[in-house]
Amino acid sequence: MTVEMERRRSPRRRLLKSAKIVFNQKASVVDCLVRSRNDTGFGLKLEGVAPIPDEFLLVVDGEKINVAKVWQHGLNVGVAIL
Numbered sequence: 001m002t003v004e005m006e007r008r009r010s011p012r013r014r015l016l017k018s019a020k021i022v023f024n025q026k027a028s029v030v031d032c033l034v035r036s037r038n039d040t041g042f043g044l045k046l047e048g049v050a051p052i053p054d055e056f057l058l059v060v061d062g063e064k065i066n067v068a069k070v071w072q073h074g075l076n077v078g079v080a081i082l
Helices: none
Strands: 013-023 028-037 041-046 055-060 063-073 076-081
Touching: 013 041, 041 055, 041 063
Parallel strands: none
Antiparallel strands: 013 028, 013 055, 028 041, 041 076, 055 063, 063 076
16 A cells, blocks of 8 residues: 655645636636645636636635646646745
8 A cells, every 4th residue: 555645835724615717917717616725825626628827816705816837637726826
């Protein structure tokens, strides 16, 4: 049996909050769900298949946060706070 090493620098807190991915000079918006958050980033689930850029604005509860995509597996995306 193998144990996967935890790669996060800080523990994550599970959430279920609606959010928006905003890019292309605010012309493009993609709905998503924030599934987890820690001090350095977020775990997101996209509402549907949509290309997202490497850096974008994440809007959660009215808070605008600049983030960078770290990984993406299908509809699941990990982002780091810039």
